[in-house]
Amino acid sequence: MATTSSTPAPKINRIGLSVMEYKGGKTTLCAGCGHNAISERIIDAMYEMGVQPERVAKLSGIGCSSKSPAYFMSRSHSFNSVHGRMPSLATGAMLANRNLLTLGVSGDGDSASIGIGQFVHLMRRNLPMVYIIEDNGVYGLTKGQFSATADVGSKLKTGVVNDLPPIDTCSLAIELGATFVGRSFSGDKRQLHSMLKAAIAHRGTVMLDVISPCVTFNDHEGSTKSYKYMKDHEEPLQDINFVPYFEEIDVEYDAGTTVEVTMHDGSRLRLRKIEESYDATNRIGAIQRLLEAHDKQEVLTGVLYVNSTAPTFIDLLNITEEPLATLPESVTRPSREVLEQCMEELR
Amino acid sequence: MATTDVTLQGAPGRLERKPVVNDMSIQVATVNGSGSQSSNTVLLRSIFQMGVPVSGKNLFPSNIAGLPTWYTIRANKDGYIARKKEIDFLIAMNAETAHEDVLSLAAGAAVLYDEPLSLNSLRNDLTFYAVPYDKLVAAVCPEAKLRKLVKNMIYVGVVARLLDLDMAEVEKALRKQFAKKLKAANLNMAAAQAGFDYAAANLKKQDPFRIVRMDKNLGKIIIDGNSAAALGCMFAGVTVVTWYPITPSSSLVETLIDYMKEHRIGPDGKATFAIVQAEDELAAIGMVIGAGWAGARSMTATAGPGISLMAEFAGLAYYTEVPGVIWDIQRVGPSTGLPTRTSQGDILSTAFLSHGDTKNILLIPNSVSECFEMATDAFNLAEQFQTIVFVMSDLDLGMNNWMSDPFKYPETPINRGKVLSKEDLERLGTFSRYKDVDGDGIGWRTLPGTDHPAAAYFARGSGHNEKSQYSERPDDFERNMERINRKFETARSFVPRPEVVSAGKSKIGIIAYGTSHWALVESRDQLKKEYNFEADYLRLRAYPFTREVHEFVEQHERVYVVEQNRDAQMLSLLKLDVRPELVTRLRSISHIHGLPLDARSVTDEIMTMEGK
Numbered sequence: 040m041a042t043t044s045s046t047p048a049p050k051i052n053r054i055g056l057s058v059m060e061y062k063g064g065k066t067t068l069c070a071g072c073g074h075n076a077i078s079e080r081i082i083d084a085m086y087e088m089g090v091q092p093e094r095v096a097k098l099s100g101i102g103c104s105s106k107s108p109a110y111f112m113s114r115s116h117s118f119n120s121v122h123g124r125m126p127s128l129a130t131g132a133m134l135a136n137r138n139l140l141t142l143g144v145s146g147d148g149d150s151a152s153i154g155i156g157q158f159v160h161l162m163r164r165n166l167p168m169v170y171i172i173e174d175n176g177v178y179g180l181t182k183g184q185f186s187a188t189a190d191v192g193s194k195l196k197t198g199v200v201n202d203l204p205p206i207d208t209c210s211l212a213i214e215l216g217a218t219f220v221g222r223s224f225s226g227d228k229r230q231l232h233s234m235l236k237a238a239i240a241h242r243g244t245v246m247l248d249v250i251s252p253c254v255t256f257n258d259h260e261g262s263t264k265s266y267k268y269m270k271d272h273e274e275p276l277q278d279i280n281f282v283p284y285f286e287e288i289d290v291e292y293d294a295g296t297t298v299e300v301t302m303h304d305g306s307r308l309r310l311r312k313i314e315e316s317y318d319a320t321n322r323i324g325a326i327q328r329l330l331e332a333h334d335k336q337e338v339l340t341g342v343l344y345v346n347s348t349a350p351t352f353i354d355l356l357n358i359t360e361e362p363l364a365t366l367p368e369s370v371t372r373p374s375r376e377v378l379e380q381c382m383e384e385l386r
Numbered sequence: 387m388a389t390t391d392v393t394l395q396g397a398p399g400r401l402e403r404k405p406v407v408n409d410m411s412i413q414v415a416t417v418n419g420s421g422s423q424s425s426n427t428v429l430l431r432s433i434f435q436m437g438v439p440v441s442g443k444n445l446f447p448s449n450i451a452g453l454p455t456w457y458t459i460r461a462n463k464d465g466y467i468a469r470k471k472e473i474d475f476l477i478a479m480n481a482e483t484a485h486e487d488v489l490s491l492a493a494g495a496a497v498l499y500d501e502p503l504s505l506n507s508l509r510n511d512l513t514f515y516a517v518p519y520d521k522l523v524a525a526v527c528p529e530a531k532l533r534k535l536v537k538n539m540i541y542v543g544v545v546a547r548l549l550d551l552d553m554a555e556v557e558k559a560l561r562k563q564f565a566k567k568l569k570a571a572n573l574n575m576a577a578a579q580a581g582f583d584y585a586a587a588n589l590k591k592q593d594p595f596r597i598v599r600m601d602k603n604l605g606k607i608i609i610d611g612n613s614a615a616a617l618g619c620m621f622a623g624v625t626v627v628t629w630y631p632i633t634p635s636s637s638l639v640e641t642l643i644d645y646m647k648e649h650r651i652g653p654d655g656k657a658t659f660a661i662v663q664a665e666d667e668l669a670a671i672g673m674v675i676g677a678g679w680a681g682a683r684s685m686t687a688t689a690g691p692g693i694s695l696m697a698e699f700a701g702l703a704y705y706t707e708v709p710g711v712i713w714d715i716q717r718v719g720p721s722t723g724l725p726t727r728t729s730q731g732d733i734l735s736t737a738f739l740s741h742g743d744t745k746n747i748l749l750i751p752n753s754v755s756e757c758f759e760m761a762t763d764a765f766n767l768a769e770q771f772q773t774i775v776f777v778m779s780d781l782d783l784g785m786n787n788w789m790s791d792p793f794k795y796p797e798t799p800i801n802r803g804k805v806l807s808k809e810d811l812e813r814l815g816t817f818s819r820y821k822d823v824d825g826d827g828i829g830w831r832t833l834p835g836t837d838h839p840a841a842a843y844f845a846r847g848s849g850h851n852e853k854s855q856y857s858e859r860p861d862d863f864e865r866n867m868e869r870i871n872r873k874f875e876t877a878r879s880f881v882p883r884p885e886v887v888s889a890g891k892s893k894i895g896i897i898a899y900g901t902s903h904w905a906l907v908e909s910r911d912q913l914k915k916e917y918n919f920e921a922d923y924l925r926l927r928a929y930p931f932t933r934e935v936h937e938f939v940e941q942h943e944r945v946y947v948v949e950q951n952r953d954a955q956m957l958s959l960l961k962l963d964v965r966p967e968l969v970t971r972l973r974s975i976s977h978i979h980g981l982p983l984d985a986r987s988v989t990d991e992i993m994t995m996e997g998k
C-alpha cells in the first residue's frame with residue numbers, strides 16, 4: 040500500500056518552509072498525553088500540505104486539549120476561548136474571512152457536554168473547517184471526572200463506574216450534516232497523518248474524533264480510552280492514502296478493493312478497504328455500523344463518512360469572494376442617494 | 387339598545403366646552419391578531435400628514451392572537467410625544483376590556499364603540515358614539531372571511547369624520563400602507579369611506595376634540611427605533627450580523643435583512659455581508675466575537691434574557707479586546723418578566739456584564755435619529771477601543787413609531803481602529819498585541835490572515851502579558867488590567883456627550899436618559915408653568931460618564947435621576963463615579979410599571995420630593 044508518510048520528509052515543503060516554521064511553543068501537557076501526539080501530527084500534515092501558516096486560524100475551547108493550539112504553528116493566529124463555545128467563534132471568524140483555514144481543537148468535555156449545543160449546530164451548517172475532538176473520556180483539566188463520551192462500564196481510577204451511554208460524536212456529526220467524519224487514535228500515527236491531510240483538503244465541516252488517552256486520569260485497567268484498550272479494540276475500516284493535488288499519482292489502485300474520492304481541490308483520497316462491505320459515502324450505513332460497533336465493543340477508526348460535493352455554509356450565504364473583514368468603506372457604506380431613497384419611503 | 391344617534395347624557399355644561407384642537411390622546415382597544423395594526427398606522431399617518439406632531443404606542447400582550455391590545459396615538463401641537471396618562475378618545479373594539487376601559491376614562495372623554503357592546507349605559511359623563519361595524523363591513527366586503535380584517539378600517543373613517551381629518555390624507559396613508567396590495571387597498575379604502583359616510587349621516591359631533599391642519603411635520607419621517615437602528619447599522623458598514631429572535635429586538639435584525647438585501651448586494655450579485663440566525667444568544671455573541679477578532683464589523687441584537695446568556699463571552703471579549711456591537715432592546719425583567727413592555731432595567735447588569743472586573747461601554751439613544759447615528763458611533767468606538775459596545779435601546783423606542791427629521795448621512799468615516807497591516811509589520815518587524823505604545827491604553831492588533839510571519843498573536847481568555855503569551859504572573863495580570871482600565875478612562879472623552887439644558891441658575895438638576903427624555907421635556911414645562919419650578923436638565927447618552935456629568939452634579943444641590951427600573955440603576959453607576967461627598971445629592975425617581983414614562987407622574991413625584 041502507498042503512504043506519503045513512509046518517505047522521509049523533505050527539508051522544505053512546496054512553499055519553501057521547513058517543518059520548524061510549523062512548530063509551536065513547548066507543551067505544558069503531561070508527558071505521554073495523547074494530545075501532544077495529535078499536535079505533532081497536525082504540524083506534519085500542515086507542513087506536508089504546504090499550508091501557509093498565516094492563513095490558518097486555530098481556535099479552541101477550554102481543557103487540556105484546548106490548550107494544545109499553543110503547542111503547534113506559532114505563526115498562525117489563535118484564539119483560546121471559553122469552554123464549549125469555540126464553534127460559534129469559528130463560525131464568526133469564517134464569516135469575516137472566508138479565506139482562512141480554520142482549525143478547531145476541542146475536548147470530549149468541551150464538545151460533548153457543555154458545548155454540545157454549539158457542536159451540533161456547527162455540524163449542521165457544514166461550515167468549512169477542521170474540527171478535532173481530542174477524546175479521552177474524561178475532563179483532564181479538572182482532574183479526571185467522566186465526560187459524556189465515556190463508555191458504559193468504564194471505570195475511573197477512584198473506582199467510580201460510568202453507567203450512562205456515551206455520546207458518539209461521529210454518528211451525531213454524520214447525522215447532522217458534517218461532510219467529512221473520521222475517527223482515529225493519537226497512537227495511530229500513519230492513519231491520523233493521512234486523515235489530517237485529507238481533512239485540510241476537504242471543503243466543508245471535517246469532524247475528527249481522535250481517541251487521545253489521558254495518561255494521568257484515564258489510562259488504567261478498566262478505562263476504555265487507554266492506550267492498551269485501543270491497541271486491543273481498534274478496528275480500522277480502511278488503509279488511508281491521501282494524494283494531494285500537487286503530487287503526481289504514481290500508483291494505480293485496484294477499484295475492486297479501493298474507493299477513490301476526489302476532493303474539492305483535486306486531491307484524491309484513496310480508501311483501501313479492510314472491512315469490505317463498508318462504504319464511506321453512505322450516511323445511513325455509516326451510522327448503522329457505528330451503532331453495531333458500540334454493541335460489539337469495537338472502536339471503528341478510519342474515514343467514516345465523506346461527501347466532497349455538498350454546499351458549505353459560506354456557499355449558502357452567497358458571501359462575496361473578498362473577505363468581509365477587509366471590504367472598503369465604499370462597499371460597506373451605501374451612498375447618500377440610498378439614504379435619501381430610504382428617507383423618502385418613510386415620509 | 388343604543389341608537390345610532392349620539393347618546394348624550396348628563397354632564398351639564400359640557401356642551402360649552404371649548405374646542406380642544408390638536409391636543410389629544412386616542413386609544414384603540416382591540417384584540418391582537420385582528421389586523422388593527424394597519425388601521426392604527428393609517429390613523430397615525432393621517433394625523434402626521436396633516437402636519438400635527440404625533441406619536442403612537444402599542445401596548446400589546448405576549449401572545450399571537452386573541453388577547454387585549456391597546457394602541458395609543460397622541461397628537462400634540464406643542465410637540466409633546468411622551469405617553470399621556472389620560473385617554474381623551476377611546477375606540478372600544480374589544481368586548482373583553484370595554485367595560486374596564488370605559489370606567490377608567492376621565493370625565494369628558496369620548497367613546498366610539500361597537501354598537502352591540504352597549505357601552506353608553508356605563509357612564510353619563512362621557513360622550514358615546516355607537517357604530518354598527520358588522521352591518522357596515524358586510525356592505526363593503528362581500529367576502530365573509532376578509533371582514534374581520536377590514537372591519538377595523540371602518541373606525542378610521544368614523545374618527546376622520548369626528549376629528550375632522552382630511553379623507554384625502556386618510557386615503558394617502560392607506561395606499562402607502564397597502565402599497566404592494568392594490569386589492570386590499572381598495573377594499574380597505576371602501577371600509578374607511580363607509581365609516582366616514584356613516585358618521586356623517588348618523589353621528590352628531592358632541593366632543594370637543596379636533597385635528598386642524600398645521601405645518602409642523604414638513605419633510606419629517608415616521609419610523610420605529612429598531613428600523614432606524616437597522617438603517618444605522620447598514621450605513622455604519624456592518625458586515626456580520628448574528629441573532630436569536632427575542633422580543634423586542636427581532637424586528638431590528640429582520641428589518642436589517644430587508645435593507646441589506648436591497649442595498650448591500652455587490653455588482654457580482656454576492657452579499658457584502660453575512661446574517662446568521664444563531665442557535666441561541668451564546669452562539670450569537672460567540673459569532674460576533676469570532677467575526678470581530680477576524681476583522682469584521684459584527685453585531686447582534688437582543689433583550690435582557692439574551693444579555694444574561696452572553697455574560698461569559700462578554701468577559702472574553704473584554705479581556706481579549708475584541709470589538710463588537712450588541713443592541714439591547716430592553717424589556718421588563720427579571721426572568722421572562724413582561725416581555726412586551728418597556729424598561730431600562732439592564733443598565734447595571736450590562737455595564738458590568740461578566741465576571742471579574744469587567745466594564746463595558748454603553749450608548750443610550752433617546753430617539754430614532756440617535757438610533758441611526760449611534761450605530762456608527764457604536765461600531766467606531768468598538769473598533770477604536772477594541773471592546774464590545776452595547777447600545778441600550780428599549781421596547782418603547784424600538785418597536786413604536788416616532789416622527790423624526792430625516793436622518794443625516796454619516797459624515798464620520800468608518801474608523802477601523804488600530805490595526806497593523808502587512809506593510810506596517812514589514813516596517814516594524816514585530817509587535818506586542820497588548821502593549822500601550824500610545825498611552826491611551828489601546829494596543830495595536832493584527833487580523834488573522836495577515837500575510838506576515840510576525841502577524842500572529844495568541845488571543846486567550848487566560849492571563850497574558852503584553853505579547854499575549856500565557857502568564858500567571860501577578861504583575862503581568864495587574865498591569866494588563868490597569869491598562870484595560872485606561873482604555874475605559876480614555877473612552878470618557880470619546881463617547882457621545884450628554885445633552886445639557888441649563889440656565890445656570892437653578893440649584894436643582896434632573897438627569898434622565900433614553901426614552902424617559904420625552905416625559906422630561908413635558909414635565910419640565912409642567913413644572914415651570916404650574917409650579918414656577920425651574921430645574922436644569924442633563925440627558926445621559928453614554929457610559930462611562932463624561933466630564934459634563936460630573937460638572938452637572940457638582941453644580942446642583944439636588945439631582946433627581948429619573949429612570950425606568952426599580953433599583954435606581956443609573957443612579958448607582960453615578961454614585962460609583964462622583965466624588966463621595968456628592969453622593970447624597972442624588973435622588974431617585976424610578977418607574978417600573980412597563981408603560982412608557984409619562985410627564986405627569988414625574989412632575990408629581992418631583993414636587994412631592996421637593997415638599998410642594
Ligand SMILES: Cc1ncc(C[n+]2csc(CCOP(=O)(O)OP(=O)(O)O)c2C)c(N)n1
Nearest residue numbers: 102103104122146147148149177178179180
Ligand atoms: C463555564 C465553565 N465551566 C467549567 C469550567 C471548568 N473546566 C475547565 S476544562 C473542563 C473540562 C475539560 O474537559 P475536556 O474538554 O474533555 O478536555 P481535556 O482536559 O480532557 O482535554 C472543565 C469542566 C470552565 N472552564 N468553564
Ligand code: SF4
Nearest residue numbers: 069072103179253254
Ligand atoms: S491531565 Fe490528562 S489530558 Fe490533561 S495533559 Fe495530563 S494527560 Fe493530558
Ligand SMILES: [Mg+2]
Nearest residue numbers: 146147175177
Ligand atoms: Mg477530555
